[in-house]
Amino acid sequence: MKLGILGPPQSGKTALFTALTRGAAESGSARGERVHLGSVSVPDARLERLRDLYQPKKYTPAKVDYVDAPAVEKPRGERGGLAALSALRDVDAFVLVVRAFEDPAVPHFLESVDAPRDASWLAGELLLEDLAVVERRLERIEKAVKVGKKPEDPNEYEALKKVTACLESEKPALQAGLTAAQERSIRGFQLLSGRPWIWVVNVDDAALKTAEEATVAPVRKRFPEPAPSAIALSAKTEAELAALSEEDAREFMGVLGITEPGLTRMIRVSYDALGLLSFFTVGPDEVRAWTVRRGASAPEAAGAIHSDLERGFIRAEVIAYDDLIREGTMAKARERGLLRTEGRDYKVQDGDIVNIRFSV
Numbered sequence: 001m002k003l004g005i006l007g008p009p010q011s012g013k014t015a016l017f018t019a020l021t022r023g024a025a026e027s028g029s030a031r032g033e034r035v036h037l038g039s040v041s042v043p044d045a046r047l048e049r050l051r052d053l054y055q056p057k058k059y060t061p062a063k064v065d066y067v068d069a070p071a072v073e074k075p076r077g078e079r080g081g082l083a084a085l086s087a088l089r090d091v092d093a094f095v096l097v098v099r100a101f102e103d104p105a106v107p108h109f110l111e112s113v114d115a116p117r118d119a120s121w122l123a124g125e126l127l128l129e130d131l132a133v134v135e136r137r138l139e140r141i142e143k144a145v146k147v148g149k150k151p152e153d154p155n156e157y158e159a160l161k162k163v164t165a166c167l168e169s170e171k172p173a174l175q176a177g178l179t180a181a182q183e184r185s186i187r188g189f190q191l192l193s194g195r196p197w198i199w200v201v202n203v204d205d206a207a208l209k210t211a212e213e214a215t216v217a218p219v220r221k222r223f224p225e226p227a228p229s230a231i232a233l234s235a236k237t238e239a240e241l242a243a244l245s246e247e248d249a250r251e252f253m254g255v256l257g258i259t260e261p262g263l264t265r266m267i268r269v270s271y272d273a274l275g276l277l278s279f280f281t282v283g284p285d286e287v288r289a290w291t292v293r294r295g296a297s298a299p300e301a302a303g304a305i306h307s308d309l310e311r312g313f314i315r316a317e318v319i320a321y322d323d324l325i326r327e328g329t330m331a332k333a334r335e336r337g338l339l340r341t342e343g344r345d346y347k348v349q350d351g352d353i354v355n356i357r358f359s360v
């Protein structure tokens with residue numbers, strides 16, 4: 001899973017990136033501003049337990065990649081440039097950071113701190129970026145239609161028209177109601193609003209003591225149903241926490257009233273926003289977590305491991321994590337009939353431990 005961090009200047013994007021990746025950054029640059037790339041292991045207590053059980057040679061948690069992109073600013077040049085930024089091409093969702101912290105030492109790009117206003121502004125900018133991309137393509141097709149040519153791909157033409165209408169009514173492309181074929185036909189345009197948005201309201205430490213919902217509701221209310229995911233955290237404090245030892249971090253969190261680190265919360269809402277689940281493979285060689293979309297069939301899950309496993313899929317041997325842990329060993333679980341044989345139609349569940357039988 002790859003997430004792109006976007007937001008206005010000085011909203012705390014880099015602070016958040018540092019908190020999430022513990023500063024592990026390679027960087028490139030775009031439009032004169034640095035692009036940071038970092039990768040983190042998804043913390044999962046279940047996987048750690050499986051590691052203790054199997055003592056494998058290799059231990060491989062799922063990974064999340066983060067891209068800290070340049071600030072979204074009032075456009076200077078042509079629109080549509082942000083969508084073309086190569087670092088953002090393959091992100092699965094966007095983390096949109098808006099500033100709610102007061103700090104006279106940090107200038108605000110609109111001169112005052114107002115997170116819901118900034119969220120509306122940012123969303124508007126992203127929709128306009130997409131609109132520029134879609135309109136440019138639509139114009140080209142319509143020019144061809146005028147001189148008597150049929151649109152090469154009717155799905156694409158229909159999709160572009162639907163998305164244009166959707167963006168013009170200030171809704172993200174994700175809500176355009178495209179068919180699967182239409183969606184595929186415009187996937188190449190990598191629309192910013194064609195991927196889920198997760199809002200991060202970057203607050204003062206003081207705000208951490210008030211209920212999160214009270215902080216994020218004014219931002220969420222700016223958007224049409226279904227309301228987007230939103231969390232509140234202090235990027236600066238999270239970055240400081242990430243630099244501490246586990247023990248010191250826990251103590252500091254207690255003082256501040258933080259019950260869960262930003263990193264794990266961020267990952268949880270990201271899995272939810274993207275509709276993802278984790279399943280596991282276990283053995284003496286490797287204990288590993290895999291990520292697939294909710295509703296994925298057993299062959300699809302096999303394909304996440306290797307395309308050969310999907311192609312040659314015969315059946316899956318499956319046991320729920322809780323069942324294995326309760327019985328203590330795979331042999332006991334098998335005796336109890338808890339290790340099931342599942343076919344092509346089985347929908348993999350979060351926490352399944354899976355062994356794929358295949359032949360190629």
Ligand SMILES: Nc1nc2c(ncn2[C@@H]2O[C@H](COP(=O)(O)OP(=O)(O)O)[C@@H](O)[C@H]2O)c(=O)[nH]1
Nearest residue numbers: 009010011012013014015101103106234235236
């Ligand atoms: N007080 C406070 N300052 C913050 C917070 N997050 C970021 N900052 C400060 O705001 C400035 C801009 O942050 P940065 O992460 O570089 O913003 P970016 O331009 O969005 O990448 C820096 O001086 C940060 O230390 C926060 O949660 N609270």
Ligand SMILES: [Mg+2]
Nearest residue numbers: 013014015068
């Ligand atoms: Mg930055």
